[in-house]
Amino acid sequence: MRIFAHAADLQNLRRTAEVLSMSQPAVTQAITRLEEELDCQLFDRNSAGSLMRPEGRVLARRTELMFQQIEAALGEFGVPVRRADTATYQITRSQIRALTEIARSISFADAARKAGLSTVALHRAARDLERNLGKQVFVAGQSGFVATRNAEQLARRLAVALREIDWAVDEIAQVRGHRGGTLRLGAMPLAGGFLLGRALDEIMRHYPAMHAVVHTADARELTTRLRRGDLDIVVGMNRPQLETDDVVQEPMVFSPFVVIARRDHPLTRKTEVSLDDLSEFDWIAPTFGSTRRGVFNSLFARMSKPPIPKVETNSLTTIRTLMSVSDRLTMITRFEFEFEHGVADFQILPFEQITEGNAIGVIQRRNWQPTALHLKFLDILRQQTT
Incomplete structure (x- = not known):
């Protein structure tokens, strides 16, 4: 890659050899090997030099971009500028x-196994x-080397830098007319799942040869995977605390929360539902630490005996199953309810507007x-989401 970077800049293999x-x-030979690995021609060679093709x-x-990120990561790690310039190549x-594997693994032997190397x-x-x-x-640990705290940050930055080559491979294929590529996505429970299904169906109409890998987890876990390059985009609820110096959120729709029940629930027959009415029924509550759970807690905060949920989950499948056979209640955003055409056999209860809401969008x-x-x-x- 170092040789190619110079050849791309000079567009002359003889001068590249002199510089290096x-x-x-x-x-x-190095350029030819690279072309063979990518299965494409990067340069048009003639007596005047080597002109880059679109793939090149x-x-x-x-x-x-890869080398810029590596150099910046080394500088942030404290490698002197002159040494970082050399070490980058x-x-x-x-x-x-x-x-990266030592930083992520629980032991040195585990890191070796994941890296496909002997200890x-x-x-x-x-x-x-x-x-x-x-x-x-x-530094030495109980089970072999472990990365220092600063080195864990370096590992994350370098792993993201290497992903540039993966994206280059996808883009080269697209230049050659291949409607493919890979999407590595994170989906938060509920909101992420609501958006992803239809979006994936639509994108595959435009890129029929594409491949998608979707990971579902809580916001914190998905953001961690995003920051270290395992994911490209995370879909779900935006939260202020998730935004860092290297992560940015794009809100796409803002929607308040609503209380829902199955269509023949006793409260659906009322023209107005009070907080006391809601407290008389069992709830399926969001898990602790989620934005939804904070809204749920604040909703009943002024009651002396708030409902104590027996089930805590962010799984839509679990919620649907439990609510369809019981009088349990839960809370989702109005957008989620409308996007799924009323979430099958459920309806919004005529409860006063829950003013707290959150933006649904993406994290990159x-x-x-x-x-x-x-x-x-x-x-x-x-x-x-328009």
Whole structure:
């Protein structure tokens, strides 16, 4: 990648070899190997030089972004500027993989297994990384090396940098007419699931060869995965505390919460439902720590004996099943209710408006450069929430 970056800048393999103090055949061999791995031609070679093809321009842009992020991450880690400039091109994929797996794993042996390396090879890669950076990255733990706290941040930044090459591969395929690519998505319970199903169905009409991987978890877990590059986009409720220096939220629709019950519930026969009425029935409450749970708690905060829910879940399937066979109540946003055409056999109770609500939208990494597939998917989400 270092050789390609210089060749893309100079567009002349002979001059690239001179700058890197390499032989021209070695440079040519490296570029040829890269083209074989990508199954495409990156340059049109002639006597005047090597002009980049569209595929080459895509890879050059992503490669530049990758090296910029690596250099910035090393600078943030405290590597001196001059050394960081050199280390940016000396660091290897195996060294980054060693760091990221050690930072994520519960033991050194577990990290070696996940990295697909022997413990000896992982140890060597870890030590080589420390020599390249001239700083301590690992400390001895009970089960082998563990990353220092600052190194965990470095691991996250480097893992995101390497994803640029994955996106380059997708974009090169799209340049060549392949309507594919990969979406790595996070879906928060309820809100994320409501939006994702239809959006995925629509995006596959435009990109029939695409592949989507959807992970469902709570907001904190999904944001952690997003920050370390495992996910590209998280869909669900926006929360102020989730936004950090490297994560940004885009609200797409704001919707208040409503109380719902099955259609033949006793409270559906009333023209007006009071707080006392609601407290007489069992509730399916959101889990602790969620925005919904905060709204639920504040709704009954002024009561001396608020309802004590026997079930706490954010699973729509569980909620639907329990409510369809009982008089239990729950709370969702009006948007979720309307988006799912009334959530099957349930209806909104005539209870006073719950003024508290939250924005539903997406979370992305700040300054991220999405592919055309990502941009189209985001456009579909925006259209569906308009």
